Amino acid sequence: MNNDYRARNHPAWWAFLMHRLSGLALSLFLPFHFWALGNALQGEARMDALLKWTEQPLLKFAEIMLVLLLAAHLTGGLRLLALEFLPWRGWQKSLLAWAAGAAFAVGLAFALAL
Amino acid sequence: MSSGQAGYAAGPAAAPGTNAKFETWLWIAQRASAVVLALCVLVHLVTIIYAVRHGLTGAAILGRTRGNGVGLAFYTLYVLAIAVHAPIGLRTLCQEWLGWRAASLNWVVGAVALALFVFGLRAGWAVFA
């Protein structure tokens, strides 16, 4: 018998899932990101065309999500480094709240700056 | 699931394409690149928010970046760290969620790392050179 989904319902497991899925999403985005930036080799006009294309509401939303995922992977990763490399006893749950809060703050800053 | 395995003197049973030293070095590389990336991503996030506040057009972006040697060096390091970090994570995901533990996985992951590095460098060159 494999692990029951009810056993997974605790904060650190959700943090793991967030870290893995954000890592996967960012890895899938990277080729598009590099391709889009590579278009600068063909001059400003080509870049402007691409930037205009990303003005669509759906893509703007996806952009905000990507920034949020990047921030979440960063703060979640810092949390993991702290858990693996620093001596710890019992303070990992507050660390989790800090990581989530910081990621959300970055996402908000980006959304408001748009 | 696993049942009682006999013969345990040799340490953990190794899946094909893995050995203790290799896995340990991958872990070290993953953590070392994570430390580099923590700094890079922080700078990148600040840059993103700065960029969208100061005009997101081809001319505005390239005007700020072209000929910026420090930027090129920074993003080269960033791309290198990504090319180390992301493929190792994807490898673990393939092993755990897809059950792909064959030696072929290491070659595919190596190719992904190389591709990320080359295309990342090209992107950095396009924007900063």
Next chain:
Amino acid sequence: MNMLQVSVWRGGASGGYRIYEVPRQESQSVLDVVTYIQRHIDPTLSYRFACRVGMCGACAMTVNGVARWTCRTHVSKVVKGNAIQIAPLANLPVIKDLVTDMRGFFDKWARARGQFVSGSGTTRKDDFARVASDSPERVAANAGIECIGCGVCYASCDVVSWNPDYLGPAALNRAWTLVNDVRDGARRERLAAVAGDAGCHACHTHLACSERCPKDIEPTASIAGLKRAVARAALKGEL
């Protein structure tokens, strides 16, 4: 009388749940419930227990989806309405009903070199080794030493589910207590035994083991210690 609706796993791996009605009592453990079913309703029900007071580690089961020591788990803590679901531990082959085959679990303790090996050159004629109770090594060993081998952490670990060869929290925790035993003479072999795809670096810090351990041990902390020790050994070329 207030009755509990208890659904209990019956049969082997391809069995199913059967529902039993058990009288609710004021101070009642999950193990009491299982025992009532076997004594009063169906004597063919198989389950394991010995001490009934949280010392032996024999009675661990999956209660409402979560691995627990049933002798020290009050019904009032886990009951949903008046229903309880009881299953064998996850990540272990089911023999029958609530009994799992724990050989794989304990074999992994041996594979992780969970045995003390006396340091070279010591004999029974030597004086006792003196280990200061406040030395960092002794403190680290103390933190993990109270394990009763119940298998709750192992059953709660997703990495075990995803990689059946993974040594698991209990075996790695045991290895960590020995790595911190200054009298031990097999440090290098032990670090090699807990390295690799099925070893400490496979841990993702889900913290499920630390969350569920009935003895409040934090195997995640022990495994993190092994990760650092093995990495240091690799950097020094000693792995």
